[in-house]
Amino acid sequence: MPFNTLLTIFIVVIAFAFFAGQRRALKLKSDGSSLHSLPFYHGTWLIIVGVLPAIIILLVWSLLDSSVIRSVVLSELPASLMSVSAAEKNLLFSEIANLADGQTASPNADVLAPIADRYLLLQSMSGKLKLGLALIVSVIGFGLGWLRLKPDFRARNRFESTVKIILMSCASLAILTTVGIVFSVLFEAMRFFDSVSILEFIFGTHWSPQIAIREDQVGSSGxxxxxxxxxxxxxxxxxxxxxxxxxxxxxxxxxxxxxxxxxxxxxxxxxxxxxxxxxxxxxxxxxxxxxxxxxxxxxxxxxxxxxxxxxxxxxxxxxxxxxxxxxxxxxxxxxxxxxxxxxxxxxxxxxxxxxxxxxxxxxxxxxxxxxxxxxxxxxxxxxxxxxxxxxxxxxxxxxxxxxxxxxxxxxxxxxxxxxxxxxxxxxxxxxxxxxxxxxxxxxxxxxxxxxxxxxxxx
Amino acid sequence: MTTMTVDSNTSPQSSQEATQPVADISSNGLDSSRDYRQTVGKIEVANTKMSMRDVNVSYGDKQAVFGVDLDIAKNEVIAMIGPSGCGKSTFLRCMNRMNDTIEGCVVSGSLKLDDQDIYDPKLDVVPLRARVGMVFQKPNPFPKSIYDNVAYGPQIHGLANSKVELDEIVENSLRKAGLWNEAKDRLDQPGTGLSGGQQQRLCIARTIAVSPEVILMDEPCSALDPIATARIEELIDELSANFTIAIVTHSMQQAARVSHRTAYFHLGYLVEIGDTDDIFTNPKHRLTEDYITGRFG
CATH class of the missing domain: 1.10.3720.10 (MetI-like)
Structure with a gap:
């Protein structure tokens, strides 16, 4: 589904949820009950339960589905191609993706064509499933949220704690990124220390990182x-x-x-x-x-x-x-x-x-x-x-x-x-x-x- | 000095107040026949230490002090009272030219310390401030040790020739400020670690350490609790044996307790001056009476 359509749908759904909640609260108020929270918070409550989980599902699914599809496709390779190394599998997979994209200039086109079709099928299935699940979660959330809209419902407190969680996750995202960078550098560095001793690295006084690629190359010992x-x-x-x-x-x-x-x-x-x-x-x-x-x-x-x-x-x-x-x-x-x-x-x-x-x-x-x-x-x-x-x-x-x-x-x-x-x-x-x-x-x-x-x- | 940091009480509160004094009077229904722009009471004293004549101070366009005449006698304690924005702090800060550090502040008139013109362009402000010391509203010890706080003044003025002399000055100053017994075991600890009242006494000790002749105190107790205040008031009494003290205060009880003479300021004018006993029992001016009886201010 194109991004613009998705965005429009989101805006419409958010607006709908908000106004539905607000109208409901105003209705309760005009019926003579005194509300715990302002109608605004009732509106935001429906957004929180109706739209937020769906957004999270869409995001998580989109992050994961490509690797899931990839492993499924690779596990269904014909036996003749199963035995290749990991690096070659990567190449194979990009070939499959290219075929699916409509580029046919591949040496293995005949063998891979059915797999490429399978890949396309999996992709469209994943897309439909994703949207369907989001929709179902959204409707259920909306319904359950609607049932909770009572005069004494503490919508304001819910809103406050949701805002707190959102802010907290933004803050932890920055921290997690830093941690991620540190670890990726750390693991690569560990691999380096497998081949060069850490003491030599820290205390050695000679730096000449060129390493002979061929046996007969001269002057590059590293x-x-x-x-x-x-x-x-x-x-x-x-x-x-x-x-x-x-x-x-x-x-x-x-x-x-x-x-x-x-x-x-x-x-x-x-x-x-x-x-x-x-x-x-x-x-x-x-x-x-x-x-x-x-x-x-x-x-x-x-x-x-x-x-x-x-x-x-x-x-x-x-x-x-x-x-x-x-x-x-x-x-x-x-x-x-x-x-x-x-x-x-x-x-x-x-x-x-x-x-x-x-x-x-x-x-x-x-x-x-x-x-x-x-x-x-x-x-x-x-x-x-x-x-x-x-x-x-x-x-x-x-x-x-x-x-x-x-x-x-x-x-x-x-x-x-x-x-x-x-x-x-x-x-x-x-x-x-x-x-x-x-x-x-x-x-x-x-x-x-x-x-x-x-x-x-x- | 780049910022115009002015204590709220030294800056004029509103230009309207300063520019429309007459309207202010009639709206209060006060006796307008006796204009507060004429000072009531005897300005001159015997044994004059400082003598101010026709002092005007303005911050930019706003005039804060209007033609104040005042004499201060040797070893007397003079209190300056008045509502906020009446110019008493501004006037006080003229007496050791602290207003020089405020941008746009213009002082005119004659201010004399022992017949020497304070605002003489040839006069160096550094020795002047050593002779006329100042204690501020909020205790402001330097972030140094207690010893260094007191030793700072003598050091910059070269008053001590040796460590022994300096030690002596520090001890004497702390004794005179009544802080010696509390501080003698912790001289090397930061002055900022003392309590508020102790900090203010440290600031007084710091000021006395350069042996000034006059000490200006700008609401020295307004940030302190009653017990610390009583301690400072006692100290002011003791200090008046050796120093001339001018104190600005918002507390009329304090003025009554510590001062020999009291000056009442209103909207930048010196309204009334007289012996403290007279001022508080028998004020001559209507405005003074209103103020000390708590009718306004």
């Missing part, structure tokens, strides 16, 4: 020591923070303590625009403008700066992070009660003494939280480093050299044609997992610090 990547990540993040923290913090102090309201009204959004610049733009700014500039400058004073340096990537990333630091710090500095400023001024403290000795200490936990959030942002940043930091996994802390980061390696490991069961590809998941754990820890610390700060004033 080494998965992640230390150079993490050192590179830390190096670039450190450069970024050295740029972002002082500038961000001082601009926050200026904005919140010294700037006039007019200036602030313009400057703060402008600063926050920096956060809205796509990182890919920062990336080519770093690669095309900053990196060559640094290299030329280095040459002019007789230093060798590689054309893709940690410094260039870090500087640009620092600029990108400034608005995070400044905006969050600005908020926490503003949250310091005016009474503390008054108290300090009242003692004859100057503005800078007040900022240094009262406001910053009072806001410090919030500022630390802001900085930690910025750090986890820097660690996870990808585009700038992909374009400006380079690919070679040097274990160095010299910011003038090329380094690579965890995120860059994940990108290069997964971009292009890859087989998804070689350690090379799976390494990306292990890296992702470690990155996730790192930023998660930072975020937890940051949230903890921020929360501690909140308790201080309320």
């Amino acid at each position: 080494a998965f020591g992640a230390v150079p990547l993490f050192v590179g990540t830390m190096l670039i993040s450190a450069v970024a923070m050295i740029v972002a923290v002082p500038i961000g913090l001082m601009s926050a102090i200026y904005l919140s303590e010294y700037a006039g309201p007019k200036f602030r009204a313009y400057a703060k959004p402008l600063l926050e625009i920096l956060a809205g610049v796509p990182t890919v733009v920062y990336g080519f700014f770093a690669a095309i403008t900053v990196a060559p500039m640094l290299r030329d400058f280095g040459e002019s004073i007789g230093m060798s700066v590689s054309s893709e340096s940690a410094l260039a990537a870090g500087l640009v990333m620092g600029v990108m992070i400034i608005p995070f630091v400044s905006s969050l710090s600005d908020d926490v500095i503003n949250a310091v009660p005016q009474s503390l400023r008054d108290g300090s001024f009242g003692l004859g403290a100057t503005h800078s003494e007040t900022i240094r000795r009262v406001i910053i200490p009072a806001a410090l936990p919030g500022i630390v939280g802001a900085i930690l959030l910025a750090v986890s942002r820097a660690i996870g940043e990808t585009m700038i480093v992909v374009m400006a930091a380079g690919l070679s996994a040097n274990l160095t802390i010299n910011p003038l050299e090329t380094v690579t980061t965890v995120t860059v390696q994940i990108v290069t490991l997964l971009v292009g044609d890859q087989e998804f069961d070689s350690p090379k590809t799976l390494a990306a998941f292990a890296l992702g997992l470690m990155l996730f754990v790192t930023t998660l820890c930072l975020n937890i610390v940051a949230l903890y610090v921020v929360r501690k700060y909140r308790e201080q004033y309320d």
Whole structure:
């Protein structure tokens, strides 16, 4: 059934249920009984019992039916095709689906044609069953709900608890998605650790993920020591923070303590625009403008700066992070009660003494939280480093050299044609997992610090 | 300072009130022959510490204080009372230029501390505020230890040359504020952990630590319970031996209990000034009488 028709039917049914319930309630009221709930809630009650279960059935059925049909079809394959491997079964099934779609260019068309018909039949049956079941549930729900519409029926309470459940399921959906991502990364990472020892991964100092595909290939043994990547990540993040923290913090102090309201009204959004610049733009700014500039400058004073340096990537990333630091710090500095400023001024403290000795200490936990959030942002940043930091996994802390980061390696490991069961590809998941754990820890610390700060004033 | 955070009692309540005083009077059916814009009572005192003449304060377009003349004597406690929005807090905050931090606030007239003009452009506001300290409505200890709260002022003004001297100042200030016995074992704990009344005494200790000559108190007890209030009032009495104190209060009983002289403000004008006993037993102005007898305000 086309989606538009379905939508129209839904709207009509919902409207019908609502008005039926409301009319019923008004009727009860005009008969002289006093209602527990307003007629509106009686209307919504019929929607809840009449339409909601049907929607849930449609959704669940639609999610499940394709895999059910698939397994049924595959179990009915002719004996000659039953013995193939799982991967080939996948191919067979897509062939069947294509045939059913009307594409006949298949080598096994003769054998598969009856199966394709069977597949089509199953699909239409499933569709009818689905609608029929939804309809029956809807009617039953509606009928039972109708019978419960009495003057003393607590429709409002039902409505409230239903809304609560809907909101709760939305919230848990977000959490479940996160959990799902973590687990999918975790399982792939486990597969990686089957072929490479976890100790070698965490403590190894050599990173060279190319693996020989053929026996006679040379020079690609595969080494998965992640230390150079993490050192590179830390190096670039450190450069970024050295740029972002002082500038961000001082601009926050200026904005919140010294700037006039007019200036602030313009400057703060402008600063926050920096956060809205796509990182890919920062990336080519770093690669095309900053990196060559640094290299030329280095040459002019007789230093060798590689054309893709940690410094260039870090500087640009620092600029990108400034608005995070400044905006969050600005908020926490503003949250310091005016009474503390008054108290300090009242003692004859100057503005800078007040900022240094009262406001910053009072806001410090919030500022630390802001900085930690910025750090986890820097660690996870990808585009700038992909374009400006380079690919070679040097274990160095010299910011003038090329380094690579965890995120860059994940990108290069997964971009292009890859087989998804070689350690090379799976390494990306292990890296992702470690990155996730790192930023998660930072975020937890940051949230903890921020929360501690909140308790201080309320 | 970017925000115009003004306590509700320091900002004029409504422009209408301030711009139409005459209509206000007749609608109350009060004696209009005696204009409240003329101050009743004796402004001058012997042994003057602070002297204010023709003080006008406005926030942007709204004028909050109109031509107030007032002298404050050395070591006296002067109470300023009046309904909300009458300009008493605004006037108080002029005396150590706390109004400088409020944007759009304009002060005119002459305010003198020991014959020195407070609003002289050449005068540095930092030593002025060290000489004229302030205690606020809501206790506002810094989020530091009790010790550091008190030591803050002496440190920024360089009053102590050594740790021993600083310790001494802290102990003396806490003693004078009547907080020493409660706080001596927990000097390193945060000042925000004290109870409300203790916090306010800590703020007073902090203010005395820089040895001011005048202490301004802006409703120091309005956030406290009666017992803590009684404690502060006692303290004000003790402090008046060494300091000149100007206190703004909403509680007439408090004004009657702690002050030597009382000034009654109405709609930005100083209506009546006199000895506290006289004001409360025999007010000269109709508005004062109405206010202290609770007929309005």
